[in-house]
Amino acid sequence: MGEFDLIARYFTRPARRNPLGVGDDCALLQPAPGMQLAVSTDLLVEGRHFLPTVDPRSLGHKSLAVNLSDLAACAAQPLAFTLALALPRVDEAWLAAFSEGLFALADAHDCELVGGDTTAGPLTIGITVFGEVPAGQALLRSGARAGDALWVSGTLGDARLALEALRGTIALPPDVLAVARDRLDRPTPRVELGLALRGIASSAIDISDGLLGDVAHVLERSGVGAIVDAECAPQLLAALRTGLQLPIERVQECVFAGGDDYELAFTAAPGRTAEVLAAAQQARGPVTRIGTITAEPGLRVRDAQGRTLAQEFAGFDHFRA
Amino acid sequence: MGEFDLIARYFTRPARRNPLGVGDDCALLQPAPGMQLAVSTDLLVEGRHFLPTVDPRSLGHKSLAVNLSDLAACAAQPLAFTLALALPRVDEAWLAAFSEGLFALADAHDCELVGGDTTAGPLTIGITVFGEVPAGQALLRSGARAGDALWVSGTLGDARLALEALRGTIALPPDVLAVARDRLDRPTPRVELGLALRGIASSAIDISDGLLGDVAHVLERSGVGAIVDAECAPQLLAALRTGLQLPIERVQECVFAGGDDYELAFTAAPGRTAEVLAAAQQARGPVTRIGTITAEPGLRVRDAQGRTLAQEFAGFDHFRA
Numbered sequence: 357m358g359e360f361d362l363i364a365r366y367f368t369r370p371a372r373r374n375p376l377g378v379g380d381d382c383a384l385l386q387p388a389p390g391m392q393l394a395v396s397t398d399l400l401v402e403g404r405h406f407l408p409t410v411d412p413r414s415l416g417h418k419s420l421a422v423n424l425s426d427l428a429a430c431a432a433q434p435l436a437f438t439l440a441l442a443l444p445r446v447d448e449a450w451l452a453a454f455s456e457g458l459f460a461l462a463d464a465h466d467c468e469l470v471g472g473d474t475t476a477g478p479l480t481i482g483i484t485v486f487g488e489v490p491a492g493q494a495l496l497r498s499g500a501r502a503g504d505a506l507w508v509s510g511t512l513g514d515a516r517l518a519l520e521a522l523r524g525t526i527a528l529p530p531d532v533l534a535v536a537r538d539r540l541d542r543p544t545p546r547v548e549l550g551l552a553l554r555g556i557a558s559s560a561i562d563i564s565d566g567l568l569g570d571v572a573h574v575l576e577r578s579g580v581g582a583i584v585d586a587e588c589a590p591q592l593l594a595a596l597r598t599g600l601q602l603p604i605e606r607v608q609e610c611v612f613a614g615g616d617d618y619e620l621a622f623t624a625a626p627g628r629t630a631e632v633l634a635a636a637q638q639a640r641g642p643v644t645r646i647g648t649i650t651a652e653p654g655l656r657v658r659d660a661q662g663r664t665l666a667q668e669f670a671g672f673d674h675f676r677a
Numbered sequence: 678m679g680e681f682d683l684i685a686r687y688f689t690r691p692a693r694r695n696p697l698g699v700g701d702d703c704a705l706l707q708p709a710p711g712m713q714l715a716v717s718t719d720l721l722v723e724g725r726h727f728l729p730t731v732d733p734r735s736l737g738h739k740s741l742a743v744n745l746s747d748l749a750a751c752a753a754q755p756l757a758f759t760l761a762l763a764l765p766r767v768d769e770a771w772l773a774a775f776s777e778g779l780f781a782l783a784d785a786h787d788c789e790l791v792g793g794d795t796t797a798g799p800l801t802i803g804i805t806v807f808g809e810v811p812a813g814q815a816l817l818r819s820g821a822r823a824g825d826a827l828w829v830s831g832t833l834g835d836a837r838l839a840l841e842a843l844r845g846t847i848a849l850p851p852d853v854l855a856v857a858r859d860r861l862d863r864p865t866p867r868v869e870l871g872l873a874l875r876g877i878a879s880s881a882i883d884i885s886d887g888l889l890g891d892v893a894h895v896l897e898r899s900g901v902g903a904i905v906d907a908e909c910a911p912q913l914l915a916a917l918r919t920g921l922q923l924p925i926e927r928v929q930e931c932v933f934a935g936g937d938d939y940e941l942a943f944t945a946a947p948g949r950t951a952e953v954l955a956a957a958q959q960a961r962g963p964v965t966r967i968g969t970i971t972a973e974p975g976l977r978v979r980d981a982q983g984r985t986l987a988q989e990f991a992g993f994d995h996f997r998a
Contacts, residue, residue, distance in 0.1 A: 375713060379898065380818050381750035381883055382715035382808070386708075392696060393714060394703035395791065397805060399761035401798030429702035440720035440761075440803045470716065477722035482761045482803035484718060487703070497701050562702055577700065 357446050359474050366455040367439065373468050374436050383470035385436055387488050393435075394487040394494060396426035402479040407522065412450045414541040415481070416457030421545045422564065423485035424465060425618040428550035429562040431495045432487030434467035440484075442477030465547055495550065495622065499559035500578035502651035504623040507557075507632060507643050509549050511594040512567055513607070515540040516614030526606075532598050539594070543618035549643075552635035553622060560622035566613040568669045571621050572655055581654045584612075584647035586665055592644060605667065612657065613669035623649055678767050680795050687776040688760065688790060695757050695791050704791035706757055708809050714756075715808040715815060717747035723800040728843065733771045735862035736802070737778025742866045743885065744806035745786060746939040749871035750883040752816045753808030755788035761805075763798030786868055816871065816943065820880035821899035823972035825944040828878075828953060828964050830870050832915040833888055834928070836861040837935030847927075853919050860915070864939035870964075873956035874943060881943035887934040889990045892942050893976055902975045905933075905968035907986055913965060926988065933978065934990035944970055 357365070363378070371377030376384035387393045400419055402408055420437065427434055439458075443451075462469060467485070518536035520526040528536065546562075553560065559578060563570045568584065575582055589604070589611040590596055596607065624632050629645075636643040657665040678686070684699070692698030697705035708714045721740055723729055741758065748755055760779075764772075783790060788806070839857035841847040849857065867883075874881065880899060884891045889905065896903055910925070910932040911917055917928065945953050950966075957964040978986040 375812075376815070376817070381747040381881075382717045382753060382815070384751075384810070384815055385714040385716060386812065387714070389710060393706040393708070395706060395757075395759060395805075395807070396703040397759040397761050397792060397794050397803070399763055399794045399796055399798075399801070399803055401763050401796055401801075404796055404798050426702040430705075432703060436716075438716060438718040438805055440718050440805075442720055442722050442801065471718060473718050473720045475720055475722055475725055477720075477725055477801065478799040480720070480722075480763065480798065480801050480803075482718070482720055482801075484716075484759055484761075484805040486716070489705070491696075491707065494697070494703070494705055496697070560702075 357448065362446060362451065363474055366451045367469060367472060369469065371468060371470060373466065374470050377468060377470045378472070383438070385486060390491055391488040392491050392494065394427055394430045394432035394489050395484065396423055397482065397484040398422050400481040410541065412453040413457035416454040417461050417542050419481045419483055420458055420461050421543045422618060423483045424467070424545035424547055425562040427485055427487035428545050428547045429495065429560045429620055430489060431493060431550045431554045432489040433551060434465040434547060435486045435488050436468045436470045437483055437485040439469060439472035440482035441472065441474050442480040444479055493554050495553065495557050495560040497559055497561055497574045497577040500574050500580050500623040500649050501558055502580055502649055503626060504558050504649040505626055505629065505645050506571065506582055506584065506621065506623055506647040506649060507645050508567065508592070508619055508621050509546050509641055509643050510619040511592050512563065512617045512619060513593040513610030513614040514595050515543070515616035516610045517595050532595050532600050536595050540616060543616065545618055546620045546641060548639035549620060549636065549641050552639045556628055556631045556635055557622040557624045560620055563617040563619050563621055564615065566615040566669065567621060568612045568655060574621065575653065575655060581650040581652045582647050583650055584655065584657045586657050586659045588644060588646045608667065609669065678769065683767060683772065684795055687772045688793060690790065692789060692791060694787065694789050698789060698791045699793065706807060711812055712809040713812050713815065715748055715751045715753035715810050716805065717744055718803065718805040719743050721802040731862065733774040734778035737775040738782050738863050740802045740804055741779055741782050742864045743939060744804045745788070745866035745868055746883040748806055748808040749866050749868045750816065750881045750941055751810060752814060752871045752875045753810040754872060755786040755868060756807045756809050757789045757791040758804055758806040760790060760793035761803035762793065762795050763801040765800055814875050816874065816878050816881040818880055818882055818895045818898040821895050821901050821944040821970050822879055823901055823970055824947060825879055825970040826947055826950065826966050827892070827903055827905065827942065827944055827968040827970060828966050829888065829940055829942050830867050830962055830964050831940040832913050833884065833938045833940060834914040834931030834935040835916050836864070836937035837931045838916050853916050853921050857916050861937060864937065866939055867941045867962060869960035870941060870957065870962050873960045877949055877952045877956055878943040878945045881941055884938040884940050884942055885936065887936045887990065888942060889933045889976060895942065896974065896976060902971040902973045903968050904971055905976065905978045907978050907980045909965060909967040929988065930990065
């Protein structure tokens, strides 16, 4: 099978929402009047972002999910995406499963594949995603203000727990591993929550490199600091709800610096708590208040007695890990 | 140097044309009212699209040039691009030269870097480029009509000649190699010509995989055929102007199936010849008429006596080459 047959068989579907899709030199998009186009791009490399043993259907899902998560953090409605794919060989069973996982998530968000590029090379997946947001309503990293509450969606740290189990640094019962691994392999982008938080949240970011590392980006861009409550960690790690026992330091490491969560961290003025909770209910996903934005710069994790934890929780850095 | 320092030092410049650039979860673009957004993406992999010995400044240029060439083929005005970069290691000299070559071409087209992703991995460059075109005015592959003239811009085949010389399958005098290698390493995207051909050309494509293979895409999408004049080959290969002697079969192979040219192939009704030539003059680049679109499907190369050449000129296919 050649390059053009491969594209025709696995990656070409007629454009419905957009003026021109796969098959020309460019795709054409037309944002509605008054809308801005939100754009984000992610590159996934085998051995860095996923294991060679990953199920290709899950990989198709995750490749798009991590990009939709960026749209969610900007409160943008998904519109379209492009796919750049380097493949070591043409493996039709792999392509069928990968494209199935990819399109299942794309269809769930009415997000069309409009173009791409396919080449031979080490397995690499590059997706650029496009969403619409009314001009001026995108949630930015720069909007956090002293006194705002700091929130996160869903649960955190389970993807890291699965990764540690796959690496053999921790042993998990099979049922716990299955739940944790689903979080690692098939993250849920919080698109509905992002949309529901338009006009309510003051800032947002998606958690990909670890909660505290990503929150630090918000603090830096907003020129503020934050206090995070250490006690929130156990309630955020879903695996603990199965009765799993873990040292608290390990729980904190997973929740605060785990990475690969694809939940949203966001801030909102304290008077908007009821609206935040209503938005979460509308988006059918729980949110948890985990701290407070401060005028004083820096990020401190405090225990119930108000003592700052000495432990450092470094975010993931592709050139330091 | 970590990932965030690397991005800050080499790839972050303030957004001027676009509402939001590098540094948030998404970039924000705002096409002017009545404009469609043209989008194209290309993935360049070391060893497939460029040799490990390539000058990083040229590589920065070429990575963006191949994408701008897709905008040119759609008659879109460049607006912005994203960069996804997998690097085996942090090499500051390489990054400085690569980003310099990249931004020099970007600045020449007022095309802003608005976002991206950086990770460790085998050297891979993924660019997605955005341009603006008035709704309905994009040049598509599907617009060629029987009787139209078939044109190409610039010169063809010299990049292939350089590649063959670098591979050692042909010997070139140093001055010829230098000219040919410049065509391979630093292609010129025909953005101005594409813009000048709005409303004049009936279809267009950029020549990346080889003239005849790319023209075949236009024929297929337009439901037409074409006759290409074999005699045009020698005048299109710039290296021959230096006095270089080459067998005619080799000349035809380079011109008709060379690849990596990043010139435009386009069609226009026969009555629009004067307008085509005026557009080429305005864009300060020569164009050559190389054939005619036919109602009968198929692509035939004919000599001066009207005989169809038996030789096959296959376009480049990443999974067959």
